[in-house]
Amino acid sequence: MSLIQIRGLKKQYGGKYVLQGINMSIDAGQVVGYIGPNGAGKSTTIKIIAGITDEFEGDVSVFGMDVRKNALDIKQRIGYIPEQAALYDVLTPIEYLRFIGKLYGLADEVIGTKSWELLRLFELADKAGNRMNTYSKGMKQKVLLISGMMHNPEIIFLDEPLSGLDANAVILVKEILFQLKQSGKTIFYSSHIMDVVEKISDRIVIIDKGTVIADGSFESLQTQAHKGTLENIFTSLTGGDQQNSSTAKEFIDVLKN
Amino acid sequence: MDKLILRILLRFIRIFIKKDVDFERLKIIAETKVLMDRRRTPSNFKQKQRKEMKNPLLFTLIMYSFIGLFVAAIILNGIPLPVSMIIVHSYLLFMMAMTLVTDFSSVLLDTTDNQIILPKPVNSRTLFLARVVHILVYLLQFTIALMICPVAATFLQYGLLTGTVTLITLPFTVAFAVFLTYLLYALILRFANEQKIKDIISYFQIFMTVFFAAGFQIFPRMIDLKAISFQFKLHWYSYLLEPVWMSVTTEAFHDLNFNSVHLIMIACAFVVPVLLIFFMIRFLAPSFSKKLGALNNSSEADKGSFTAVTKQKKDLAERFSSMACGTQTERVGFEKTWKVTARDKNFKIQFYPSLAYLLVLVFVFVFKNPQSFIETWNGLSSTKSFLAFVYLPIFSISACLSIVPFNDNFTAAWIYQSAPITDPGQVISGMLKALLIKFFIPVYVIFFGFALYIWGVPVADDFIFGFFNNILIFLLMANFSDHYFPFSQQPNIKMQTGKFVRMIIQLVIVGILIGAHYAALFISWLPAALIPFSAAGCYFLQRRIQRLPWLKISI
Numbered sequence: 176m177s178l179i180q181i182r183g184l185k186k187q188y189g190g191k192y193v194l195q196g197i198n199m200s201i202d203a204g205q206v207v208g209y210i211g212p213n214g215a216g217k218s219t220t221i222k223i224i225a226g227i228t229d230e231f232e233g234d235v236s237v238f239g240m241d242v243r244k245n246a247l248d249i250k251q252r253i254g255y256i257p258e259q260a261a262l263y264d265v266l267t268p269i270e271y272l273r274f275i276g277k278l279y280g281l282a283d284e285v286i287g288t289k290s291w292e293l294l295r296l297f298e299l300a301d302k303a304g305n306r307m308n309t310y311s312k313g314m315k316q317k318v319l320l321i322s323g324m325m326h327n328p329e330i331i332f333l334d335e336p337l338s339g340l341d342a343n344a345v346i347l348v349k350e351i352l353f354q355l356k357q358s359g360k361t362i363f364y365s366s367h368i369m370d371v372v373e374k375i376s377d378r379i380v381i382i383d384k385g386t387v388i389a390d391g392s393f394e395s396l397q398t399q400a401h402k403g404t405l406e407n408i409f410t411s412l413t414g415g416d417q418q419n420s421s422t423a424k425e426f427i428d429v430l431k432n
Numbered sequence: 433m434d435k436l437i438l439r440i441l442l443r444f445i446r447i448f449i450k451k452d453v454d455f456e457r458l459k460i461i462a463e464t465k466v467l468m469d470r471r472r473t474p475s476n477f478k479q480k481q482r483k484e485m486k487n488p489l490l491f492t493l494i495m496y497s498f499i500g501l502f503v504a505a506i507i508l509n510g511i512p513l514p515v516s517m518i519i520v521h522s523y524l525l526f527m528m529a530m531t532l533v534t535d536f537s538s539v540l541l542d543t544t545d546n547q548i549i550l551p552k553p554v555n556s557r558t559l560f561l562a563r564v565v566h567i568l569v570y571l572l573q574f575t576i577a578l579m580i581c582p583v584a585a586t587f588l589q590y591g592l593l594t595g596t597v598t599l600i601t602l603p604f605t606v607a608f609a610v611f612l613t614y615l616l617y618a619l620i621l622r623f624a625n626e627q628k629i630k631d632i633i634s635y636f637q638i639f640m641t642v643f644f645a646a647g648f649q650i651f652p653r654m655i656d657l658k659a660i661s662f663q664f665k666l667h668w669y670s671y672l673l674e675p676v677w678m679s680v681t682t683e684a685f686h687d688l689n690f691n692s693v694h695l696i697m698i699a700c701a702f703v704v705p706v707l708l709i710f711f712m713i714r715f716l717a718p719s720f721s722k723k724l725g726a727l728n729n730s731s732e733a734d735k736g737s738f739t740a741v742t743k744q745k746k747d748l749a750e751r752f753s754s755m756a757c758g759t760q761t762e763r764v765g766f767e768k769t770w771k772v773t774a775r776d777k778n779f780k781i782q783f784y785p786s787l788a789y790l791l792v793l794v795f796v797f798v799f800k801n802p803q804s805f806i807e808t809w810n811g812l813s814s815t816k817s818f819l820a821f822v823y824l825p826i827f828s829i830s831a832c833l834s835i836v837p838f839n840d841n842f843t844a845a846w847i848y849q850s851a852p853i854t855d856p857g858q859v860i861s862g863m864l865k866a867l868l869i870k871f872f873i874p875v876y877v878i879f880f881g882f883a884l885y886i887w888g889v890p891v892a893d894d895f896i897f898g899f900f901n902n903i904l905i906f907l908l909m910a911n912f913s914d915h916y917f918p919f920s921q922q923p924n925i926k927m928q929t930g931k932f933v934r935m936i937i938q939l940v941i942v943g944i945l946i947g948a949h950y951a952a953l954f955i956s957w958l959p960a961a962l963i964p965f966s967a968a969g970c971y972f973l974q975r976r977i978q979r980l981p982w983l984k985i986s987i
Contacts, residue, residue, distance in 0.1 A: 227550050250553040261547040263464070265471040270464070277460040278552040306471070 178203045178330065178361055179224060183233035186219055193219055195385040196233070201363065201378075203329075206356045208376035209365040210405075212413055215382045217365040218258055221332050224363070225255040237330070251279065254328035256319055258335045264307040268294060268318045271307065272325065279326040286325070293321045297347075312339035320348065331355065333364035337371065349375060373405040383413045433576070434466050434489070437569050445565065454558045461549065461562035465542075466569050472538060493577040495644075496527070500578055504585035513590060513686055517598070517679035520582050521605050525675060527578050528571075528609035529616075530643075533636045536617060539570050540610070541720065567610075575606055590686060597685040601678045607705040608674045614712050618720060634777045641785040677701040749866075756865045761855055762978070765862025769836065769918045770870055778923070779835060786831040787871065793824050816953060818891050821879045822898035823946055826905050829872045833909055836863065837916035838923045845920030849987065856917070857980030863918040864910055864977065868903060876902065893960040894953070900966035901945050907973035912938050915977075915985045 177200040186194040194216045201207055211217050222228045223235055226246035235242045237249045262271060269290055276286035294300050297317040307315055316339050324331060336352075337345050345368075352362055352375055366372050372379060373393055381389040381396075389396055389412055393405065400408045410419060442459055449455055470489045503523050507516045532540065542563075549559060579602055587595035620629055670676045680697035684690055690698075749770040753763040773779050797820045848859065880895045952958040 225551055227546075247553045247555055250551060255551040257547055257551070261544065263468055263544070263548065265468050266464070270467070274460055274464045275552065278457055278549065278554055280456070280553070 177201055178238065179363070180236045180239075181224070181233070182235075184220070184223065184235060185232040186216070186223065186228075186230075193385050194223075194231070197382075197385075197387055199380065199387065199390070201361065203361055204356070204359050206352065206362045206375055206377045207364070208372035208379045209363060209382065210367070210369070210372055210379065210409060211365075211382035216385045217382060218334055220382070221255070221334050221363065221365065225253060225332050226250050227255070251326075252329050254323040254326065254331045256323035256331070256333045256336055258338070262307065262315060262319060262322070264310070264315070267304055267306055268299060268321075269303050271318060272322055275322040276325055281326060289325050290321070293325065294318075297321065297344075313341055313344055316340055317344065320351075328360075330361040330363065333362070335366060336364055337366060337368055345371070369404070369406045369409060379405065381409060381412055388412050433493070434470065434569055434573050437572050438462060438466050438565070441565055441568060445561070450557075452555060452557050453561055454555065457554050458558050458562045458565065461554070461559065462565040462569070465562070465566040469539070469566075469570060472535075493573060496574065496577040497580055500581035504581035507582060507585040507589055510589075513594070514679045514683050516586075517682045518675045520579075520586070520598070521601070521675035521678040523582075524575070524578055524602065524605050525609050525612075528574060528606055529612050530636065530640055531574055532609060532613040533616065534633060534640060535570075536613060536633070539567060540613065541617075541717075571606055571610070575602060594682060594686040597682050601681055601701060604701060604705040605674065605678055607709050611705070611708040611712055614716055614720070618716055621720070630777070634781060637781055638784045638788075641781070642788040671696070671700070674705075677704070752869055753862070753866075756869060757862055759855070759858055761853055761858035762862035762865070765859035765918060766866040767862075769863040769866035772839070772919055773832075773836070773866075773870065776839060776919075778838075778840060782835045783832050783871075786828045787875070790824060790828040790875065793828065794820065797824065813886050813888075816950075818883045818887050818894065819898075819946070819950060819953075821883050822895060822949070823902065825872060825875045825879060826902040829867075829875065830906055830909050832867050832871060833906075833913060836867065836918050837921045839919035839921070840923060842920055842922045845917055845987075848917050848920065855978065856982050856985050857915075857978045859917055860910075860915055860980060860985070861974060861978045864907065864974075868906060872902065872906070893963075894949070897949065897952075897959040897963050897966060900963060900970055901949060903970045904966055904973065905942050905945060907970060907977070908941055909938060911973055911976060915980055917985065917987070920987065 179199070179201040181197055181199040184194055184197040185192055193214075197220065209217055209220070219228070223231050224237060224242065226237075226242045226249050229243050229246065238252060240249055242249060263274075266274070272290035272294075273283075273286050276290070277283075281289075291300065291303070294303050297320075299314060299317060302310070302314070307318065310318070316336070320333075320336065323333070336348060340348060349371060352364075355362060356375075356377075376393065378392055379389070379396060380387055389399065389408070391399070396405070396408050397403070400411055402408045402411055442462070445458070446455060470487050472488070503520060506519055545559070545563075583595065583599060583602070586598045617629075620632055677697045677700040680694055681701040684694035684698060749767045752770070753766040757763045757766050773783070797817075848856070853859065876895075876899060883891050883895065948962075949959065952962060
């Protein structure tokens with residue numbers, strides 16, 4: 176029995192289908208990298224699986240439960256880390272984590288110790304008393320990561336988790352994802368940073384214009400597309416290969432005028 | 433106060449709680465939202481405080497209760513009860529609606545909830561109730577702040593029963609204000625997109641700021657109302673006005689007079705707001721949040737498909753800059769200033785009130801005698817008050833000098849340093865020209881037109897002389913202050929901190945110029961003869977700014 180089961184998932188905004196029939200099943204302990212060009216429907220898919228959007232066609236189940244009917248039970252057992260630092264930034268991280276922790280029904284003492292410990296590990300402890308509107312994007316992203324994982328979820332969904340982080344933090348998050356995988360968590364994430372996806376994913380799903388165009392391990396994608404790196408595979412599959420080089424040439428030509 | 437209200441409300445709710453509501457989660461959501469309300473900088477006082485205040489909300493509330501004093505003074509003045517009650521309820525309705533309009537997105541309909549709370553295991557009833565609690569806390573504390581003085585005055589003036597009835601009617605007026613706000617937003621949403629809404633909100637904020645600035649000048653003058661006799665008559669349209677219902681209801685209990693008119697009004701007062709709120713929750717709100725949600729999504733979906741705008745026509749900024757500026761560098765400063773001042777919300781919020789404050793200044797300077805507006809008006813043409821019209825514009829317009837260097841996007845100013853600019857002063861002179869042409873000249877022309885109407889052609893030479901003097905003053909101020917590129921500084925940090933001596937010198941020079949003009953009035957040909965000198969001064973100062981070297985410019 177797979178952990179996440181998606182059958183014929185379609186979603187429309189104003190008459191236009193942004194997801195056009197997605198099928199996927201994900202087993203426990205997998206790390207799935209979900210990539211695609213902007214507007215391909217990555218965030219929308221993640222929002223539907225995490226039980227945030229319930230207007231869609233098709234069937235989606237998590238832990239064998241229907242996301243439409245058991246959204247609350249599912250939300251309790253998963254962590255969702257959204258794109259673009261969406262948090263209440265007039266709060267301090269301690270206050271914010273207390274807020275989130277209580278929404279997950281954690282006890283006060285657990286929240287207290289966990290947030291301090293986790294902030295310390297992310298080197299934010301000395302700024303823990305400052306309001307987050309003074310934080311950089313990377314610092315907010317760290318708080319967001321903590322807030323999505325402090326209730327120790329079984330599945331973690333991350334939407335562009337590395338955006339805005341500095342080089343060290345990227346390595347740290349990569350390592351955290353790796354360790355999470357070791358401890359048996361299931362991770363589903365989207366990213367633009369191809370070499371990270373290449374290194375830590377068991378399975379890579381490429382989506383374009385609302386449909387899955389490739390699905391498999393990095394090695395199998397390599398043999399499929401006869402290309403070296405994930406970046407090459409990605410551009411050849413999404414049809415950007417030829418176009419990118421001709422656009423670049425034109426760019427140079429215009430500069431010369 | 434907010435925490436106290438919250439605690440009472442929560443205790444109350446706990447009794448009536450249903451099985452499917454999670455009290456702990458409700459409590460933490462409501463607490464967090466109340467805490468955030470405290471920290472949100474109120475937009476209407478933004479320009480006054482640069483530093484982060486510990487509790488800006490409390491400051492706002494104290495301000496509100498202070499204004500309430502004026503309303504209380506009107507009640508204690510002994511004007512007829514219906515009239516004073518209409519004033520009280522209109523005031524509450526107006527203030528509440530204005531506050532709600534500006535805080536709408538954080539109080540009545542918070543779309544960030546969808547991103548932050550929706551992914552968490554919170555059921556919709558709990559979230560809904562938490563929102564209701566939060567809104568109630570918000571409304572209650574504002575109602576208390578606004579009404580504490582007027583209600584106290586009512587108790588004092590009219591006794592226990594009337595005071596109590598007033599107290600009871602207040603929540604209905606607040607409910608009505610909530611409905612009005614919702615309706616306004618629903619209308620705006622029907623015809624406009626989200627960006628428009630943000631613009632409209634910022635205009636409301638500007639309006640609020642002006643209202644406060646003007647209110648403090650005008651309200652105290654209005655307290656002396658005894659002279660004007662108030663006649664209160666019911667017209668057919670009175671049945672449509674919410675404050676009238678409330679006022680007549682109060683009157684009915686005060687006089688213990690329950691005829692048919694009073695009974696109809698009482699029914700309106702207590703039934704209509706409840707019906708409207710019911711209608712709002714049932715029909716308006718759901719379609720509303722759906723629409724807002726759709727707005728967020730559609731902006732996402734439409735990203736790729738905007739139409740290419742082919743630009744051939746020169747816009748206004750380009751046309752003016754080609755007329756007013758000599759070099760390309762100067763045009764850069766001109767066009768950037770022209771366009772950003774039109775689009776940057778923070779600039780507008782800080783500057784437009786001072787523009788509007790001009791009217792208040794006219795009111796204060798020209799119509800300073802409290803006795804009679806009409807008398808002053810009739811006697812106006814025999815005074816020399818037109819000098820006020822000549823020189824007031826520059827006082828409010830020069831405020832832009834201290835605002836224009838600052839912008840949230842200040843880092844974009846790297847371009848000045850990386851581009852090969854040899855005459856940085858040209859950028860600044862372009863900026864000054866843009867400010868003058870955009871803000872000073874239109875205002876001055878209007879004032880000139882007004883003065884021509886009152887005083888006739890003889891003031892024309894004064895206005896021409898004054899025109900150059902105004903520009904001279906403006907350029908003097910620009911010369912005296914630190915030189916910054918437009919929109920190149922981080923707000924809050926370097927805001928012109930009182931260079932006192934410099935300010936005094938500046939004031940003295942301005943005083944001398946205006947004094948000279950006043951003295952010159954006694955010799956009829958003199959103002960006209962002085963025009964060339966003033967114009968030459970402008971030219972010289974302008975050249976000076978254009979030639980500013982890099983060294984003199986603070987980056």
